[in-house]
Amino acid sequence: MSHARPGVLRVGDRVRLAGVSQTVVGLAGTMVHLADEKGLASVVSLPDLLLRAEVEPGPAPSVPRLPMARFHGLPAKAIEEASWWEPHIVEILTGLPPDAAPHARPSAQYDPATRTLAEREAAKAAELTAAGHTGVSTGTVRRKRLRYQAQGVAGLVDGRADRVRPPSGRSDPRVVDALRHILAAEETVQGPSRTVEFFRWRVEQFLDGEYGPGAVAVPSRSTFYRLFRRLSAGQHTTGSARTRRSLAGRPEGPFGQVAPVRPGEVMQIDSTPLDVLVRLDSSKPGRVDLTVVIDVATRTVTAAVLRPTTRSVDASLLLARTVTPELMRPGWADALRMSRSVLPFAHLHELDERLAHAAARPVIVPETMVCDHGMVFISDNFRSSCRWLGIDFQPGHLATPTDKPHIERMIETVGTQFLQYVSGYIGSSVERRGRDTASQPLWSVLELQDLLDEWIVAAWQNRPHEGLRDPVAPGRMFSPNEKYAALVQAAGYVPVALSGEDYIELLPAxxxxxxxxxxxxxxxxxxxxxxxxxxxxxxxxxxxxxxxxxxxxxxxxxxxxxxxxxxxxxxxxxxxHLSTAPAPFGELHWSNAISELRAQGNPDPSEVEIAAAVGQLLQRAHQGPAEVVRANPGQRKRRRPAALGRSEVSRAPSSPRSSHSSAMSQPDEPSDDVSATRQHDEDEPLAKVVPLGIFDARKEAQRWW
Structure with missing residues (x-):
């Protein structure tokens, strides 16, 4: 065998013996088994083979190959450079580039039969240098070849391209620990948002207290800013305080998932102020709270109520509405009837005949109710209502809204798909708020409640939901009504609506x-x-x-x-005195009327006067501000409600009783004197306005029940 024989003879090597190309197919002691291209076998002693045979160049050595997926995330220039080096290294190892013809012969300078590996590396360095590639020495080629044999193409990537730097960089570990401690402090998470310069000052104060004044140098302003960006990434430390608190309350690790298989198995309740102004019963603009219940299995909104201030009785009455059918209302489209929906009306109607006039909203009996630690939900009133209905009361962890994500997302959807279309929408935050929103025509609480109920029946219950995908066919999404109909058939669910006496039991006592x-x-x-x-x-x-x-x-x-x-x-x-005030009104209206009468100088109003005042209050609240035509036709200006302020010059000295009597006896149409007074008000400058005291619903709520 020629002097260029390999150091080791292995099965699979090709040799040329007596002009015939043969393959080593076996080794037995000093005997070598060979087979030619026609399959003829022969046995040759190893010493004889080493003297007479010539080794043929074999295939390229087996090296690790880098999958293309490993290139993701690397700069394009680094990938291009590694791909450029690969054929040169392969030529050094095998004598031929990867794209060589099947019967090509190696060039003299890269022939493994005549050149050593060191000679081939030196030849490649000289070739690349002559081609104009600077900085390519024999040592560089050797390092590339060794890394290629060990790692494949990954070894040819410039190490600086995929270098992973620690978040802290080369900063002093004591500075890093101080900044981490301050970022994780409760005052940072729960406090207001501050600038990066404030945290640089806090780090300096912390280091001076821990190690002594000046013992640890604070990085320069630009270096500290880079360090702060790395350590506070994703925490909204200098951004939205609301988002920061929400992220801090998110639990570590993967989120768990509850997969209920029947309606009512897990339900969630929550309350939040709405981002819309309404006309309160005192004719003043204000916000209201939305308290809502949602079923996790079907995403059905079983009940939603609007109140100026949410109390425990509101949550209890919401449970009653959850297990009570939603009846059709005047003005609703006939398509919203349960009998015309995808709900199993025939089956449900056999159980409860009241559903004949019900809207397409399912009746769901809760089994488990998940809520937060708000005073409304942990009150004795709400807990007793849950016990009486046989509901498992399940409060979530403190400051952990992720324990009830479905209702949190539903409330957000109410703002984006319903409230932003409502007149009086103020936006979800101060920076999104427009100007002079209170001057828009505002809905009353009762009117907005009716709109919300209709939107839930018409839009929400028939809207395909992302969380209601078919696990077998993920491309198929169900609406809450469709999911309810499917689960009723699968789980054999039989809802039993609340009776009249059961409803009374839920009322406050x-x-x-x-x-x-x-x-x-x-x-x-x-x-x-x-x-x-x-x-x-x-x-x-x-x-x-x-x-x-x-x-x-x-x-x-x-x-x-x-x-x-x-x-x-x-x-x-x-x-x-129901005959004098036939319109139903609540405790809030009654207390507000008493406050107004006492503010007018009547410390102990009679029951008849209170009823008359409530009637006027409701009439003023539902009529809203009257429109006044200005001198320029096409321009209209809304007159401010009378309840927002009273002119000093318009006050006539009269007793409270006589003023209420005249108010009750006013005709429907304004008299000529009234028209003249209005015309005079428009021509003359406005008099000084003396506002009435602001009614605080939250303070009033503390005296209720």
Whole structure:
């Protein structure tokens, strides 16, 4: 064998013996088994083979190959340079470039049969230098070849291209630890947003306190800014405080997932202020709270109520609405009926005939209710309502909104797909707020509630939901109504709607005596002939001093319900002055009317005066500001509501009783004197406005129930 024989003879090597190309197919001691291209086998002793045979150049040595996916994330220039080096290194190892013809012969300077590896490396360095590539020495070629044999193409990538730098860089570890400590502090997470310069000052103060003044040098301003950007990435430290607190409350590790298989298995409840101005019952613009319940399995919004201030009774009444059918209302399209929806109406109608006039919103009985630690939801009132309905009360972790992500996302969707289309929308934050929003025509709370209920039935319940994809066919999305219909058939779910007596049980309770004239609650008298025989009688409940249990709806003071402790059941009592104020109104309206009368100098208003004031308040709230035509036709200006301020010159000295009597006897159309007064008001400059006291609903709520 020639002097260029390989150092090791292996199975698969090709040799040329007596002019015939053969392949080594086996080794047995000193005997070598060969096979030619026609399959003829022969056996030759190893010494004879080494003397007479000539080794043929074999295939390229096996080297690790870098998958193309490993190139992702590298600069294009680094990938191009590595690809350029690969054929040169392969030529050094095998004598031929990768794209050589099948029967090509190596050039003399790269022939492994005649040149050593060191000679081939030197020849490649000289070739590249002659071609104009500077900085290519024999040592550079050798390092490239060794890295290629060990790592494949990955070894040819410039190490500076994929170098992973630590977030702290080369900064002093003590400075890094100080900044990390300050970024993780509670005052940083929960406090207001500050600039980077503030944190540089805090780091300096921290280092001086830990190691002594001047012991640790604070990096320069530009270096500290780069360090701050790396360590605070994704924390919104100098950005939105709301986003920062939300990210801090997110748990570590992968999120868990609850996969309910039937309606009502897991439901979530939450309350939040709406980003829209409404016309409150005092005709003043203000915001209201939205309290909503959603079913996780079907994403059905089972109930949603708007209130100036959410109380525990609101959450309890929301449970009652959840298990009560949503009836069709005047003006709603006939397509919103349950009988015309995808819901299993025939099956449900057999269980509850009231669904004949129901809208297409499912009735779902909660099994588990998830909520946060708001005072409304952890109150005894709400907990007792859950126990009475057999609902498993499940509060989430403190300051962890991710425990109820479905309702958080639903509330956000209400803002983007409903509220932004409502007149009076103010935006989700101060920087998104427009000017003079209060001058727009505003909906009342009742009107906005009706719009919201219709939107839930018409839009939300029929909108395909991203979270309701078919696991077998992920391309198929279901709407809440479709998902409910599917789960009813799969889980055999039978909802039982709340009865009238069950609804009364959820109302807040108080204890009163039954007097000869009836029952008095907050200066209102309720009576009915059914009380005959119970007047001035003890209830028999000794723990309550023989008083009677009274349930009342705080949003409808027209009637109350008395529990008959003697014979069982409920006794319905109507307000004695219901004929003078037939429109249902709630405790908020009543208390607001009393405050206005007392502010006008009537410290102890009678019940009739309060009823008249409430009637005027409701009429003023529902009519809204009147439009006044300016001198330029085509320009219209809204007159400010009378409740927002009163002119000093327009106040006539009169007693409160006479002023209320005249207000009640005003005709529907303005008189000539009134028209002249309005014309005079437009011509003359506005008088000094003396505003009334602002009604604080949250303070008022503390005195309720």
């Amino acid at each position: 108080t204890w009163r005596a039954i007097n000869a004239y009836g029952v008095k609650i907050n200066h209102r008298v309720y009576d009915d002939a059914q009380l005959n025989g119970l007047r001035r009688q003890p209830s028999g409940v000794v723990a309550r001093k023989n008083l009677w249990e009274i349930h009342a709806d705080p949003y409808d003071v027209t009637r109350i319900w008395v529990r008959n402790h003697h014979h069982g059941g409920w006794i319905t009592l109507f307000w004695k």
